[in-house]
Amino acid sequence: MVMLLTTMIFMLLGVIFFQYRMQKSKDEQLRYTYEKLQEIAGKQTAEKLLVVTDDQELQKLLVAINRLLEAKQKTNADHAKVEISMRKMLSNVSHDLKTPLTVILGYIEILQTDPTLSEEERQALLKKVQLKTYELMELIHKFFDLAKLESGDQRIELTRINVNEVCQANILSFYDVLTTKGFAVHIDLPETPLYALGNEEVLGRILNNLISNAIAYGGDGKTLGMTVRNEEKLVCIDIWDKGKGISESHIDKVFERMYTLEDSRNRLYQGSGLGLTITKRLVEALGGEIHLSSKPYGKTVFTIMLKRMEF
Structure with a gap:
């Protein structure tokens, strides 16, 4: 009887010890997962979570987390690309608008300040001002059209x-x-x-x-x-x-x-x-x-x- 009780006690202790080790291992894996997620989020890296585990529920959780990380990283990459594109776009818009405006102002200044211009020369300069103004309006329309298309405001009947x-x-x-x-x-x-x-x-x-x-x-x-x-x-x-x-x-x-x-x-x-x-x-x-x-x-x-x- 004593031997049976002793054997049962050792078996229970073994089960408890095994459960303790399993729980400790799971706690370590969860702690590592938490710390790694904090690191990835803080440094905005493109890393994924890699944890060796036999726990199927934890495996499912890790798969879901990695999918979320991939989605977030793709969103960040798309956002960065759009931001770079927008900065470049604003820079080029500024340049493209400035160039015809500078030319137009130059022609107007000549018309205002040069009294020696003949009527034929004045008409030629006015024609150039008109052409540059059309060029500027066309550029503005293109920016407006692109903005409408990308915002989804322009409805097209198919x-x-x-x-x-x-x-x-x-x-x-x-x-x-x-x-x-x-x-x-x-x-x-x-x-x-x-x-x-x-x-x-x-x-x-x-x-x-x-x-x-x-x-x-x-x-x-x-x-x-x-x-x-x-x-x-x-x-x-x-x-x-x-x-x-x-x-x-x-x-x-x-x-x-x-x-x-x-x-x-x-x-x-x-x-x-x-x-x-x-x-x-x-x-x-x-x-x-x-x-x-x-x-x-x-x-x-x-x-x-x-x-x-x-x-």
């Missing part, structure tokens, strides 16, 4: 549109410009009309931006093309040129705010850096995608992909 008709009308609107500049134009539209989910006005603006971009930046190739393709559930529109193109290192950046293609395109045609950003936002507002591929002096292609609709 309907079934005839892509062939919209593309044909837009390329024809550039006929005089292309002819004057000596461009060879290649238009490839399918005989059977293709329909897509979209908005005629918005798609027209997208095409206008891309064709203008091809004329300005791909002009040295003297070739411009438009191709409309049927890709199963998508309607694809290619706007292409054979100009200087865009180097691979710049392709991922061309749709960013204020990116002006300084190294990859002609410096004579530097713009606000908002045209392609607005174009991308408009394509996304139609539920589509836009992609770019480029082989310098071979073929630079902007491809718009919209959801195809039946007749």
Whole structure:
């Protein structure tokens, strides 16, 4: 009897000791988890929690915590990227607004202070003031448009549109410009009309931006093309040129705010850096995608992909 009681006591002590060790191990793991979380939060690092444990409930907790950390770190990274982009944008906005304003003020000062100007010279300066004012207003409109698109304030009604008709009308609107500049134009539209989910006005603006971009930046190739393709559930529109193109290192950046293609395109045609950003936002507002591929002096292609609709 005594031996049995003694054995039971030792067994109970063993169980208690095992539970004590388990609890102590769990306490240490929880303490480490807490301290590591404090460190990660304090230093804003990209670390994850790594704890070796057999406790399945603790494993589930660690998985959930790491998911939250990943989400927080992604949010922080996105916020930092937006902040950098906004600082750059404000800097460039200031510069882009200051330049035409300085020129306008210079012309006005000449008109006010130079009594020797002939009427013809005065009219020429006034014409320059008018052109610079239009340039400034266009830039302000671009900033306003981008702000509306990114805030979601601009509502776009989506309907079934005839892509062939919209593309044909837009390329024809550039006929005089292309002819004057000596461009060879290649238009490839399918005989059977293709329909897509979209908005005629918005798609027209997208095409206008891309064709203008091809004329300005791909002009040295003297070739411009438009191709409309049927890709199963998508309607694809290619706007292409054979100009200087865009180097691979710049392709991922061309749709960013204020990116002006300084190294990859002609410096004579530097713009606000908002045209392609607005174009991308408009394509996304139609539920589509836009992609770019480029082989310098071979073929630079902007491809718009919209959801195809039946007749």
